Amino acid sequence: MEYVYAALLLHKAGKPVDEAGVSSVLKAAGVEVNEARVKALVAALEGVNIEEAIAKAAFAAAPAAAAAP
Amino acid sequence: MEYVYAALLLHKAGKPVDEAGVSSVLKAAGVEVNEARVKALVAALEGVNIEEAIAKAAFAAAPAAAAAP
Amino acid sequence: MEYVYAALLLHKAGKPVDEAGVSSVLKAAGVEVNEARVKALVAALEGVNIEEAIAKAAFAAAPAAAAAP
Amino acid sequence: MEYVYAALLLHKAGKPVDEAGVSSVLKAAGVEVNEARVKALVAALEGVNIEEAIAKAAFAAAPAAAAAP
Amino acid sequence: MEYVYAALLLHKAGKPVDEAGVSSVLKAAGVEVNEARVKALVAALEGVNIEEAIAKAAFAAAPAAAAAP
Amino acid sequence: MEYVYAALLLHKAGKPVDEAGVSSVLKAAGVEVNEARVKALVAALEGVNIEEAIAKAAFAAAPAAAAAP
Amino acid sequence: MEAEAHHSTHIPQWKKDEIKNIVDNVHSHRITGIVDVRGVPASSLQVMRQQLRGIVTLHMTRNTLSNIAFNSLPEDEKARILAEHIDGQIVMVYSNENPFRLYKLLEATKSKVPAKGGDIAPEDIVVEKGPTSFKPGPIVGELQQVGISAGIEGGKVVIKQTKKVVKKGEKISAKLAEMLGRLDVKPIEVGLNLKAVVEGDTLYMPADLAVDEVALKGMFAQAAGHAFNLCMEAGIATKDTIEPLIQKATMESKALAVNAPIFEKEVMDIILSKAEVEMLAVAKQVAGKEDALDEELKS
Numbered sequence: 229m230e231y232v233y234a235a236l237l238l239h240k241a242g243k244p245v246d247e248a249g250v251s252s253v254l255k256a257a258g259v260e261v262n263e264a265r266v267k268a269l270v271a272a273l274e275g276v277n278i279e280e281a282i283a284k285a286a287f288a289a290a291p292a293a294a295a296a297p
Numbered sequence: 298m299e300y301v302y303a304a305l306l307l308h309k310a311g312k313p314v315d316e317a318g319v320s321s322v323l324k325a326a327g328v329e330v331n332e333a334r335v336k337a338l339v340a341a342l343e344g345v346n347i348e349e350a351i352a353k354a355a356f357a358a359a360p361a362a363a364a365a366p
Numbered sequence: 367m368e369y370v371y372a373a374l375l376l377h378k379a380g381k382p383v384d385e386a387g388v389s390s391v392l393k394a395a396g397v398e399v400n401e402a403r404v405k406a407l408v409a410a411l412e413g414v415n416i417e418e419a420i421a422k423a424a425f426a427a428a429p430a431a432a433a434a435p
Numbered sequence: 436m437e438y439v440y441a442a443l444l445l446h447k448a449g450k451p452v453d454e455a456g457v458s459s460v461l462k463a464a465g466v467e468v469n470e471a472r473v474k475a476l477v478a479a480l481e482g483v484n485i486e487e488a489i490a491k492a493a494f495a496a497a498p499a500a501a502a503a504p
Numbered sequence: 505m506e507y508v509y510a511a512l513l514l515h516k517a518g519k520p521v522d523e524a525g526v527s528s529v530l531k532a533a534g535v536e537v538n539e540a541r542v543k544a545l546v547a548a549l550e551g552v553n554i555e556e557a558i559a560k561a562a563f564a565a566a567p568a569a570a571a572a573p
Numbered sequence: 574m575e576y577v578y579a580a581l582l583l584h585k586a587g588k589p590v591d592e593a594g595v596s597s598v599l600k601a602a603g604v605e606v607n608e609a610r611v612k613a614l615v616a617a618l619e620g621v622n623i624e625e626a627i628a629k630a631a632f633a634a635a636p637a638a639a640a641a642p
Numbered sequence: 643m644e645a646e647a648h649h650s651t652h653i654p655q656w657k658k659d660e661i662k663n664i665v666d667n668v669h670s671h672r673i674t675g676i677v678d679v680r681g682v683p684a685s686s687l688q689v690m691r692q693q694l695r696g697i698v699t700l701h702m703t704r705n706t707l708s709n710i711a712f713n714s715l716p717e718d719e720k721a722r723i724l725a726e727h728i729d730g731q732i733v734m735v736y737s738n739e740n741p742f743r744l745y746k747l748l749e750a751t752k753s754k755v756p757a758k759g760g761d762i763a764p765e766d767i768v769v770e771k772g773p774t775s776f777k778p779g780p781i782v783g784e785l786q787q788v789g790i791s792a793g794i795e796g797g798k799v800v801i802k803q804t805k806k807v808v809k810k811g812e813k814i815s816a817k818l819a820e821m822l823g824r825l826d827v828k829p830i831e832v833g834l835n836l837k838a839v840v841e842g843d844t845l846y847m848p849a850d851l852a853v854d855e856v857a858l859k860g861m862f863a864q865a866a867g868h869a870f871n872l873c874m875e876a877g878i879a880t881k882d883t884i885e886p887l888i889q890k891a892t893m894e895s896k897a898l899a900v901n902a903p904i905f906e907k908e909v910m911d912i913i914l915s916k917a918e919v920e921m922l923a924v925a926k927q928v929a930g931k932e933d934a935l936d937e938e939l940k941s
Contacts, residue, residue, distance in 0.1 A: 229877040232891045233306035234326075240299045241326045249326070256325030257303075257318065259310045264612035265879075272884040285889035285896075298908055301895045309877075337475035341902045350901035351894045370921045370928075371444040372464075378437045379466045387464065394463030395441075395456070397448045410928035423923030436903060439917040472905070479905035488911040489918040506585045508858075508865045510602075513578035517604045523740075525602065532601030533579075533586045533594070540844060547742030548853040557859040558866035574882050577869045617876045626875035627868035 230259055231269045239278045246270060299328050300338045308347050315339060368397050369407050377416045384408055437466055438476050446485050453477060506535050507545050515554050522546055575604055576614045584623045591615060660703060664711035664734065667701065668721050671736035673744060675839030676727045681755070681832040687733075690751045690834060698747060700834075701734040708734055720843045727838040741839045745851035752833030756823040759816025763808040767822065767829045771804045774825065781824070788818045801825075 234253040238245045247266050254261045303322040307314045316335050323330045372391040376383045385404050392399045441460040442452045450456055454473050461468045510529040514521045523539075523546050530537045579598040580590045588594055592611050599606045653661075668674045677700070679687060691700045705728050712725035737744050757763075769790050776799035785792035791802040807822075808814050814822070814829070822829065839846050873883040874890055899909040900916060 229887070229891060229894075230306050230310040231879065232877055232887045233302050233309060236888065236891055236895075237299055237302040237306065237322070237326045237328075240302060241323075241328045243327045253306070253322060253325045254310075256321040257306050257310050258312050262613065262616040264609045265616050267609050268613035269879040269884075272879040272881055276884055276888075278888060281885040281888040282892045284885070285892035298895055298899070298906055301899050301904055301906060302891070304904075305891070305895055305898060333471045333474050334478075336471035337469070338904055340469045340472050341475075341904045345898075345902050347898060350898045353897055353901050367921060367925070368444050368447045370925045371440050371447065371917075374917075374921055374924060375437050375440040375444065375460070375464045375466075378440065379461075379464045381465045390463045391444070391460060392448075394460045395444045395448045396450045397444075407928065411924075414924070414927045416924055416927075419923045419927050420920045423919045436917060436920070438905070439903060439913055440921075443914065443917055443921070475905040479907050479910045483907070483910050483914070485914060488914040491911070491915045505861065505865055505868075506582055508861045509578050509582040509585060512862065512865050512869070513575050513582065513598070513602050516578060517575040517599075517602050519603050528601040529582070529598060530586075532598045533582045534588050535582075535586045540846070540850065543740045544742050544851070544853050545858075547740055547746065548855055548858050550743070551746070551855055552859055552862070554862055557862040574869055574873075574880055577873060577878060577880070578865075581865070581868055581872065614878060617878045618872075621872075621876045623872060626872045629871055629875055 230254060230257065231265055235269060235273060236278070236282075245273055245278070299323060299326065300334055304338055304342060305347075305351075314342055314347070368392060368395065369403060373407060373411060374416070374420075383411055383416075437461060437464065438472055442476060442480060443485070443489070452480055452485070506530060506533065507541055511545060511549065512554070512558070521549055521554070575599065575602065576610055580614055580618060581623070581627070590618055590623070657707060660707050661711045661714065664701070664703065664708055665714060667699070667734070667736045668711075668715070668719075671699070672738040673736070673741055673839050673841040674721050674724060675735040675737075675741070675744060676724055676837045677733050677735050677748065678730060678835040678837050679733055680731045680835075681761075681830060682834070686832075693751075694747060697737060697739060698744060699736045701736065703734060705729075705732065708732075720845060721840045723845055724838060724840055732837070733834075735834075735836075735839075741841050741844075741846045742851055742853060744839060745836055745846075745848065748834040748836045752831050752835075754828035755830050755832050756826075756828050757814045757819040757830050759814065759819045761814045761819065761830055763810055763812050763814055763829060764831055765810045765829070766806050767808040767814070767827065768804060768806045769801060769822075769825060769827065771801045774799045774801060776824075784817075785821060788815070788821050790821065 231250065231254065234250045234257075235245045237253055238249045243249055247263075247270050250266045250269060251261050251263075254266075300319065300323070303319045303326075304314045306322055307318045312318055316339050319335050319338060320330050320332075323335075369388065369392065372388045372395075373383045375391055376387045381387055385401075385408050388404050388408060389399050389401075392404075438457065438461065441457045441464075444460055445452045445456045454470075454477050457473050457476060458468050458470075461473075507526065507530065510526045510533075511521045513529055514525045519525055523542050526542045526546060527537050527539075530542075576595065576599065579595045579602075582598055583590045583594045592608075592615050595611050595614060596606050596608075599611075682690075687700075687702075694700065709725050709728050712722050712728075715722045735744065735748075739747070757767075773795075774792075778794045778797065778799060782792045782794065782799055785799075785801070789807055790805055792799055793802050794800070807818060808829075836848055836851070839851075870883070870886070872878065873880065874886060877887060879887060896909055896912070898904065899906050900912050903909075903913045903916075905913070
């Protein structure tokens, strides 16, 4: 998940979520960066509205919680 | 939430969530780091089992769902 | 409600929930302290498992939140 | 949560939720105050309508009470 | 489940889920292929809408999450 | 997702989930293999207990399904 | 049939042609099967034959001739084994479909019909209690005679008790069959009942061919769930998983912020309401105790 967090961090910081950005954030965290994973992440994010995806998350809790005993 | 993302990035990468780590991750993301917030974050996480805190998601997050428009 | 908050604050801080503690917390918050109420609250909380009550609250609140529109 | 309880105590007592207030309430409870967390709390509460936020809780708590044995 | 994984792989790759396809995927994974099982799967899939079947998967996961300790 | 299914297939077949294995399974399915994606997948799975991971219910599943068009 | 087999030299030409016809069909089709058509009226059989035309060839012939035909096949041909399944009212089927598809096609021809006297119950036959459409009359006695407890209520005949009237595998008497018919109970399944089919070197029995589609759908859902869970746990970003991954990260962040707590603007309302809920929960514990709560909390 560290790759996803790096992407979210960049997004929140108003920076472009590109390979260079993700790599440098991960490196700063002391992570040994896997170029292929960075590429895969950035490719998967193409065309994705991160803000919208985040907004949908809030609702996620409800069904699970409701089902709890 | 950048600070929280940075903390989780470090945690998921298996790195200690300390002031130096959080600061350097934030800086790499181009965030202007607020020392006090970093300190507050690290202090808040002291003694917290992050894995457990994350797992509680559904319950704690539920009011958020209700609050959403 | 201030009185209950004062009690919770002491409890979370790992301090005994006694008359002196509740009174001094309330005073620090600028509340004019009603001695009788402090006594009554402290007496009533004797034998109450605050941790359990709090834990149950989180669970119980979730479905309610989920049901909200 | 001690910091939050302190903030709500002040709010309920009709006092301003500022750094001095939160610190003194926490100190009265015997808590070793972390200045950074106090600052973070007060900053995070800026612009937040506390009354509205906790009104949602009352709603959530009602069914909880009903469900209690 | 190997047979089902193989079928899903073909389906997701936009390839026909036929006997030749399933057999060759399984063989490539080093699975000793049971012709009758392949035939049974392919025949049975004629009446199954794979997209529909897997759409339900995500929903099925939710209650499981709630039930988790 | 075909890459993930290839990994699952290899895992179930008791074979190592490595680049060679994933590539050959994908090729058998007639997929034009993207080396970078294979590398990313294998890297992501390093150190992951697949058996445990697939059994874990993802709480994010529900909204994902709901969000699907 | 033994006699005929032993005196094959005296077989008339038309029989020889028919035997050759069977052997040719076995060799020219991907699969050959034996189908039990007991209880299927000839007219229905014609309809089924029409419906299957082009996919499955139904070949009605004498059992003796098919027996000879199968036995005349080379020793190493698996289809020889079909001779063992020739018994009763059967037809041969040839197809180029796979055995599973054949099984499904033939299963689809089955329907439920009333029992006739002498039929064997394919499963336990149970008559449910409840009202019937019969007006009072001799029917009550007739039902009683076959062990069905009947009576009259509100001017109608009612079955008083749920009763298992025949056990699976037992013969249904003529009288009971008549009563079941009048009660509209249809316990007999008729249709093309595949007994055995050979494809290449493999003999398939019905049990091998019945695939539970509901269970299969469940397995696909499960497999898809596995893939999804693995992606969530390992953080595998694909077009399908990136949004759920973002949501997972968002929820984890919020959960951590609320539970730690970390004072972030985005979650302050949740943190505050959590504190309030906790306070109210503790207040509930002391409710009713004299003076422990202020007026606001008592209400």
